[in-house]
Amino acid sequence: MGADVSAAGDCRYPCPFSRQQNPLLRKIKSVKIDRHNLRILQVLQTNARISNLNLSEQIGLSESACLARVKRLTSERYIREFLAEVNLDKVRHAEFYVNVALKRQDARTSESFRRAINDIPQIVSCVKMSGEFDYMLRFVCPDAADFNRVSEQLLANEDAAISRMTSHLVIEKTKPFTGYPLELLFQD
Structure with missing residues (x-):
């Protein structure tokens, strides 16, 4: 069940999208x-x-x-860093998005999972998600065999506490990232 949101955009129940409940949102608005x-x-x-x-x-x-x-x-950290985007089309690679469900839903398990993935260079990003899965990982590997090896090692790692993983091979970047819709994000 989703959060009950009022016309003003605030949740009636504690939720991370409420300006009152989330200090990061309060700071952004100020x-x-x-x-x-x-x-x-x-x-x-x-x-x-x-x-x-x-x-x-x-x-x-x-x-x-x-x-x-x-x-x-x-x-003020509106600009985090200046990076060059490497064109992956120029190098051999296989890209996967992987949904991960953890065995337990507690802070210790989440921290253990974070430590387990932190030193795996093929995992280039990780986001915590709501819904059926807990995390979504983005893997960039030289090929599918490397992805298979790394994902099997991750599944076998007891510290990662993974109960289930589903992987999705990227076939085409239909709409590549070209920047955030800043004008919309900064509207009052």
Whole structure:
């Protein structure tokens, strides 16, 4: 059963999507992002190598004002880091999304699972999910045989406490990630 949400967007029962229940959401709402900061974030998420001069021209601010805003957005963790996206189509690889259900639903089991996956380089991301499964992992491996070997080792690892896994091979990236819909996310 889903959370009962009022017209104001707050849950009537304790849930992580309620501004009252989640301190992260309260903090996000307290920080105002003006149109210049929004535009800076939009430009940088698609081109992190842009020069400060070109960025300032696109935003309509002086170079020093633009640089100060980028530094502030970085220090406040709106910008976590600047990365290069490697084109996986240029290298041999197999990509899988894997749903994982744990044997028990408690903090100790979750922490043990996190430690078990932390040093596996083929697991490039992990998110905790609601629903039938507890986590979704993204694997990037040289081939299916490597994925099979790593996933079997993970299943056999008692510390991982996995009761069930389902895997899904990525055949095509129909809509690749090109950035977050920031204008929608920062609407009041």
